[in-house]
Amino acid sequence: ATGETSHLNEVRDRVGLPLYGSPEYPTSLYGTVALAIEHERQIEFALEFHRFFDLKRTDRAIDVMKASSKKSEFDANRLYLPIPQAVLDQNPNLIKQNAGY
Known part of the structure; x- marks a missing residue:
């Protein structure tokens, strides 16, 4: 190996x-x-919330989450976390809040 x-x-x-x-x-x-x-990694870090970021990094999040989520729709808006309000306030003309927030 x-x-x-x-x-x-x-x-x-x-x-x-x-x-x-x-x-x-x-x-x-x-x-x-x-x-x-x-x-x-999914098994090793089962309760540590690494899986979602692994899927994002490999550009597979939407496909995998849609296949595993039967109750809710998973779309691109759920891939991004909100930008903190303090950052938005400091840069009102440069930064827009991520979609979905």
Whole structure:
């Protein structure tokens, strides 16, 4: 294992899980090492609110959130946090509040 795979396997080995690329955890399960790492981060940081930002960073947030949210519509307005009012007050002609706020 090299590069990304070795780091992924280091995390999995630490807790006694099958290594990426083994028969119990085949490379075809997620398609790419990046998706396997994303899944590992989802599990490792389950209650720490990293998943949303990982999805934003990989430009997959809207697709994944729409697929997993059955009760509410998820659109681009939900990707951004509000700009603090103090920042808006300091720059009234330069900055507009993010859509949805």
